[in-house]
Amino acid sequence: MKTGTKLIGIAGSFLLLCTFTIKQTNYINKVEWLIGTWENKTSKGSIYETWSKITDNELLGKSYIVKGKDTIVFENVRLVQQQDELFYSPTVKDQNNGLPVRFAAKIISATQLVFENAHHDFPQIISYIKISTDSLVAEISGVSNGKERKQTFPMKRIK
Secondary structure, three states: OHHHHHHHHHHHHHHHHHHHHHHOOOHHHHOHHHOEEEEEEEOOEEEEEEEEEEEOOEEEEEEEEEEOOEEEEEEEEEEEEEOOEEEEEEEEOOOHHHOOOOEEEEEEOOOEEEEEOOOOOOOOEEEEEEEEOOEEEEEEEEEEOOEEEEEEEEEEEOO
């Protein structure tokens, strides 16, 4: 009887583990449409954003401009899944003492990503909307100095 009870306990534990594993969502796979290099052309020049997959749970991004032969990076971003949550953590040059700020995903789909951090000064919301395979709109928004602000960055895939 003891052997049978042990086998039932082991089998039950295995089924519980399998159920838990199946229920976990791999959000990184859902957001792989970000991977590549994107360009936002402005009157002052182009802003680029490049995303690459680092591990099964993480994408790494950077925003930069190119002036002549120099590449000037002004933001590095980790998009990382921790258990059943996805976080967008940008580190912006000369802000927040060089430390990342963490935004939690509120919407994750094949065409939209929305991240929020209500306690951040600005922005409080960062979003990406996939228009097509080669087109997206990035947006930062929130309240700054008591006023609603929003900046929109239409981007085209170049790589």
